[in-house]
Amino acid sequence: MELRDAQEKFRAAGVALYAISYDDRKVLAEVAETLGIEYPLLSDLDSSVIREYGILNTQVNPSDGILYGIPYPGAYVTDENGVVVEKFFRDSYKRRESAENLIEAALGRLMPEEDGDPKATGGEPDVRITASLRGGGGTLKQGAQRKLVVRFQLGEGLHLYGEPVPEGMQPTRISVAAPPGVVVGEPSFPPTECLRLETLDLELPVWSGTVEAVIPLYATSELASECHPLERTQATLEVTVRYQACDDSACLLPKSEKLVLDVPVLPVDVQSISLHQGHGQRELAIQGEPHMRRLFLRKAREHPVGVLRFVWSEVRMELASRLGLRR
Amino acid sequence: MKPETDELGFEAPAPLAHPGRTGLPAGHPTGPEVGERLPDFELPDSAGRRVRFHEDRGNSRAAVVFYRSAVW
Numbered sequence: 001m002e003l004r005d006a007q008e009k010f011r012a013a014g015v016a017l018y019a020i021s022y023d024d025r026k027v028l029a030e031v032a033e034t035l036g037i038e039y040p041l042l043s044d045l046d047s048s049v050i051r052e053y054g055i056l057n058t059q060v061n062p063s064d065g066i067l068y069g070i071p072y073p074g075a076y077v078t079d080e081n082g083v084v085v086e087k088f089f090r091d092s093y094k095r096r097e098s099a100e101n102l103i104e105a106a107l108g109r110l111m112p113e114e115d116g117d118p119k120a121t122g123g124e125p126d127v128r129i130t131a132s133l134r135g136g137g138g139t140l141k142q143g144a145q146r147k148l149v150v151r152f153q154l155g156e157g158l159h160l161y162g163e164p165v166p167e168g169m170q171p172t173r174i175s176v177a178a179p180p181g182v183v184v185g186e187p188s189f190p191p192t193e194c195l196r197l198e199t200l201d202l203e204l205p206v207w208s209g210t211v212e213a214v215i216p217l218y219a220t221s222e223l224a225s226e227c228h229p230l231e232r233t234q235a236t237l238e239v240t241v242r243y244q245a246c247d248d249s250a251c252l253l254p255k256s257e258k259l260v261l262d263v264p265v266l267p268v269d270v271q272s273i274s275l276h277q278g279h280g281q282r283e284l285a286i287q288g289e290p291h292m293r294r295l296f297l298r299k300a301r302e303h304p305v306g307v308l309r310f311v312w313s314e315v316r317m318e319l320a321s322r323l324g325l326r327r
Numbered sequence: 328m329k330p331e332t333d334e335l336g337f338e339a340p341a342p343l344a345h346p347g348r349t350g351l352p353a354g355h356p357t358g359p360e361v362g363e364r365l366p367d368f369e370l371p372d373s374a375g376r377r378v379r380f381h382e383d384r385g386n387s388r389a390a391v392v393f394y395r396s397a398v399w
Contacts, residue, residue: 220336
């Protein structure tokens with residue numbers, strides 16, 4: 001759904017988007033029409049391309065019925081020659097890249113922030129600091145990868161420090177305090193330049209001009225589960241920035257700046273099959289059951305014994321939950 | 328059924344042991360590497376049109392997303 005919401009951005013950036021699954025044309029056609037998807041939804045019916053790429057989920061086998069043939073989900077981003085420049089495969093199928101992540105990987109640079117992105121500004125006249133949350137319209141959603149971008153705009157002649165610097169100098173450090181259920185990664189900065197201070201015989205790693213640091217983060221079920229309605233619709237991210245700005249002759253005092261972002265929290269988009277319904281998520285406006293039946297029959301024709309085993313284990317799972325294992 | 332949370336903190340409407348919850352094992356290969364040209368492929372799109380990847384994208388940069396299913 002996030003890809004759909006951003007399909008215009010892909011077009012504007014000149015990045016051709018393709019989505020591949022083992023689904024048949026019929027459900028893909030309905031999805032494309034109902035959701036207004038204009039990029040190709042490709043049908044890898046027998047998972048041959050998934051297999052050729054080496055990303056077939058081999059922990060799932062024919063006795064897992066309709067599941068057999070799924071890939072480990074992920075994405076490849078290529079340059080104009082079709083050569084991979086970046087790829088995204090995560091430890092959980094729940095972790096998804098934002099559309100912006102993919103476009104930025106293709107372009108090799110960050111996109112500008114958008115009007116709706118949660119944003120906070122601070123700093124001082126010659127050191128303007130802006131923190132913004134990018135991706136998915138600047139929202140938090142279970143598993144969706146987001147980027148917190150902290151931008152420094154330095155006045156003429158000023159620089160900030162990377163690491164390592166001698167004792168007494170403040171390197172630039174960013175930390176994020178987030179509610180439970182938000183997993184915050186390490187900040188990544190662009191490469192520093194080397195500033196040579198002849199008089200002190202020192203070489204210092206510095207940044208000047210405009211500098212953007214990126215902190216990846218995503219939400220787990222503790223913040224936003226797909227199994228029950230949201231407990232909160234908003235989360236606060238507190239970004240603490242420690243820095244010291246200097247020019248060639250003097251330094252401003254080291255500073256600690258706190259920027260606070262209020263971020264909307266959203267439910268996930270789920271298919272309209274009974275498994276997902278009634279959990280307070282965003283259900284797609286498509287009747288899922290007929291497509292499930294067709295998928296089931298297709299897999300049953302391919303692997304009859306496997307599918308029987310799958311049905312039996314699904315029935316057992318349903319019975320177990322109905323008999324209400326008291327938890 | 329109380330949702331079972333995996334070690335990454337994710338819940339799903341299926342037990343932990345369900346094959347649908349399997350993730351990429353650590354160190355598992357993930358197909359074509361950075362620096363490699365994506366292998367060409369030809370697949371039908373939702374309208375039944377046959378799409379040959381490199382021909383279709385022409386000289387554009389591309390993003391190819393593999394997902395599990397639009398059905399479930």
